[in-house]
Amino acid sequence: MKRYFLTLLFLTYTLFPAIAQPANTPELSAKLDSFLNNANRFSQFNGSVLVSYKGKIILNKGYGFKDFATNSMNDQYTIFRIGSITKTFTATLILMLEEQGKLSLQDKLSKYFPDFPSGEKLTIQHLLNHSSGLYDYASNMDRADSAITDHPVAKDKILAQFIDQPLAFTPGSKYHYTNSGYYLLGLITEKVTGKPWEQAIRENILNPLQMTHSGFDFRALKSKDKPIGYQIFNEIEQMPDVVWDSTVTYAAGGLYTTSADMLAWAKAVTEQKLLSKVGWRKAFTVQIGKYGNGWDVDSLSGVRFVGHNGGFPGFSAHLLIFPEDDLQVIVLSNVSDNTYVTPISKALASMVLKKPIPGGLAIIPKNFNLPQKALETFAGNYQFDKKHQAQVFLTNGKLFIKADSNQLPVTRILPLSNNTFFLSSVFITIGLNFEKDKAGKVTNMIMTKDGNSFNWKRQL
Missing domain, CATH: 2.40.128.50 (Lipocalin)
Structure with missing residues (x-):
C-alpha cells in the first residue's frame, strides 16, 4: 500500500504539471503578440486582448490608441463598452432566478406585461434564444439619433418602438436576432427582484466575481482608463463616435468592463459558477440556429466553444470560451466600424489550440522602401x-x-x-x-x- 502511494505521489508531481501547463508559452505568447502587432500596424485592430489557457494568462496587452488626441495608449486596464456581450449576463441572471424558483422559462410574457399585444404567444424562452419574432427596436436607431440617445431614455419610450409591431413569425419557429427580447428580459428581472436590472446584475454577478471595474453608466464614468470610442480609426483618419447613453441598450447591451474583469466572467462560465451544472447545460442548449440561451454555441475546427460578440457606437468586442479546453479569448476594441474582433479572436484561439485558422492568414512579406x-x-x-x-x-x-x-x-x-x-x-x-x-x-x-x-x- 505504501509503495502504491509513493508511486501515485510521484506521478502526481511529475506528470500533472506537464498536462496542466500549456507548452511553449513564451513562444506562443510571442506568436500571438506578433499577429496582433501586425493587425494594429495595418489598422485592423485597436484595443486590448487577454488570452488565458489552462489557468495561465499567456497574453494580456493593449494595442493602439486609447485617445489619439492625447497620444495615450490602450493597455490591460483600458475600459471598454461590450455591447451585446451584455446579453450573456442578462441571460445568466434569468437562469439564476429560475433556479431560485422566482420565474420559469415557460412563463408567458402576459404574466409580466398583461397589456403586451403578443403576450400570450411569447414566453421567456422565446426571448432568450431569439425565437420571438419581435421587431428589433435598435434597427430604428443610428448615429443621426444621437441628440436623443446621448441622454437617459425612458423605458416606455423604448417599448413604444416595438410593442405594437407585428411578430415576424410564429414564436419558436425561427431564429431572428433582436435586442427587443433582451430589453424585455431586463424589465422582467426588475419585476421579479424588485430592483433595477443594473443593481441585480451587480449583486448577483459582478460583485460575487469581484468584477470591480465593470459597470453601466459609461457616459458619466470618470477614469483615466476610459478611452475615446472611434467610428473610424486608421493611419489617416481618426473619427470619434457618438456616445450613446447606457439606458438605450440597457439589458441588451449596456455594460462596460475590462479585459481582466471579462476573464473573471469567462472563468466563471468555464468553471460553472453561479449556476448549477443543469443551469449551464440549459444556457448552452441550442433549440434553433446556433444560439442557446444568451450564448452563441458553435465549434472551431471541431472544438466546441460558447461566446458572444458585441457592437456599439465606438466599440466592438468578442468573447470566446472553450470550456473543455479551459481556453478564454477576450478581444475588446474602441473602434466600431471596419472592426475585425471576431476573426481576430478565432485566429488567436486557433493558434493556441494548434488548429487551422479559418480562412487562413495573409503572407506578409518584408516591404521595400520607395521614395x-x-x-x-x-x-x-x-x-x-x-x-x-x-x-x-x-x-x-x-x-x-x-x-x-x-x-x-x-x-x-x-x-x-x-x-x-x-x-x-x-x-x-x-x-x-x-x-x-x-x-x-x-x-x-x-x-x-x-x-x-x-x-x-x-x-x-
Missing part, C-alpha cells in the same frame, strides 16, 4: 468595370487604396519592388502590380488574389 517621388507615379483613379472603381492616393509619404464599390476601406499598400505592392492585411493576401508604358507612365493595376488576376485600368 515619395516614385510613389507619386501610382496615385490615380482605376476602373475594373462600370460598377467598380478604386482610388490610389498618397498621404504623408504613404500610399493608400480605397474602393467603396468593393467595400474596401482606406488601406495602406506597401511596396515589394519598384512596381509591385501588397495590401496591408493579416487576413487576405492581395498583390498589386502596376504596369507602365514605354514612357514610364502607369497604365494598369493588376490585382492578384487566390491565384486570380483582375485588371484595373488607370483613368486619365
Whole structure:
C-alpha cells in the first residue's frame, strides 16, 4: 500500500504539471503578440486582448490608441463598452432566478406585461434564444439619433418602438436576432427582484466575481482608463463616435468592463459558477440556429466553444470560451466600424489550440522602401468595370487604396519592388502590380488574389 502511494505521489508531481501547463508559452505568447502587432500596424485592430489557457494568462496587452488626441495608449486596464456581450449576463441572471424558483422559462410574457399585444404567444424562452419574432427596436436607431440617445431614455419610450409591431413569425419557429427580447428580459428581472436590472446584475454577478471595474453608466464614468470610442480609426483618419447613453441598450447591451474583469466572467462560465451544472447545460442548449440561451454555441475546427460578440457606437468586442479546453479569448476594441474582433479572436484561439485558422492568414512579406517621388507615379483613379472603381492616393509619404464599390476601406499598400505592392492585411493576401508604358507612365493595376488576376485600368 505504501509503495502504491509513493508511486501515485510521484506521478502526481511529475506528470500533472506537464498536462496542466500549456507548452511553449513564451513562444506562443510571442506568436500571438506578433499577429496582433501586425493587425494594429495595418489598422485592423485597436484595443486590448487577454488570452488565458489552462489557468495561465499567456497574453494580456493593449494595442493602439486609447485617445489619439492625447497620444495615450490602450493597455490591460483600458475600459471598454461590450455591447451585446451584455446579453450573456442578462441571460445568466434569468437562469439564476429560475433556479431560485422566482420565474420559469415557460412563463408567458402576459404574466409580466398583461397589456403586451403578443403576450400570450411569447414566453421567456422565446426571448432568450431569439425565437420571438419581435421587431428589433435598435434597427430604428443610428448615429443621426444621437441628440436623443446621448441622454437617459425612458423605458416606455423604448417599448413604444416595438410593442405594437407585428411578430415576424410564429414564436419558436425561427431564429431572428433582436435586442427587443433582451430589453424585455431586463424589465422582467426588475419585476421579479424588485430592483433595477443594473443593481441585480451587480449583486448577483459582478460583485460575487469581484468584477470591480465593470459597470453601466459609461457616459458619466470618470477614469483615466476610459478611452475615446472611434467610428473610424486608421493611419489617416481618426473619427470619434457618438456616445450613446447606457439606458438605450440597457439589458441588451449596456455594460462596460475590462479585459481582466471579462476573464473573471469567462472563468466563471468555464468553471460553472453561479449556476448549477443543469443551469449551464440549459444556457448552452441550442433549440434553433446556433444560439442557446444568451450564448452563441458553435465549434472551431471541431472544438466546441460558447461566446458572444458585441457592437456599439465606438466599440466592438468578442468573447470566446472553450470550456473543455479551459481556453478564454477576450478581444475588446474602441473602434466600431471596419472592426475585425471576431476573426481576430478565432485566429488567436486557433493558434493556441494548434488548429487551422479559418480562412487562413495573409503572407506578409518584408516591404521595400520607395521614395515619395516614385510613389507619386501610382496615385490615380482605376476602373475594373462600370460598377467598380478604386482610388490610389498618397498621404504623408504613404500610399493608400480605397474602393467603396468593393467595400474596401482606406488601406495602406506597401511596396515589394519598384512596381509591385501588397495590401496591408493579416487576413487576405492581395498583390498589386502596376504596369507602365514605354514612357514610364502607369497604365494598369493588376490585382492578384487566390491565384486570380483582375485588371484595373488607370483613368486619365
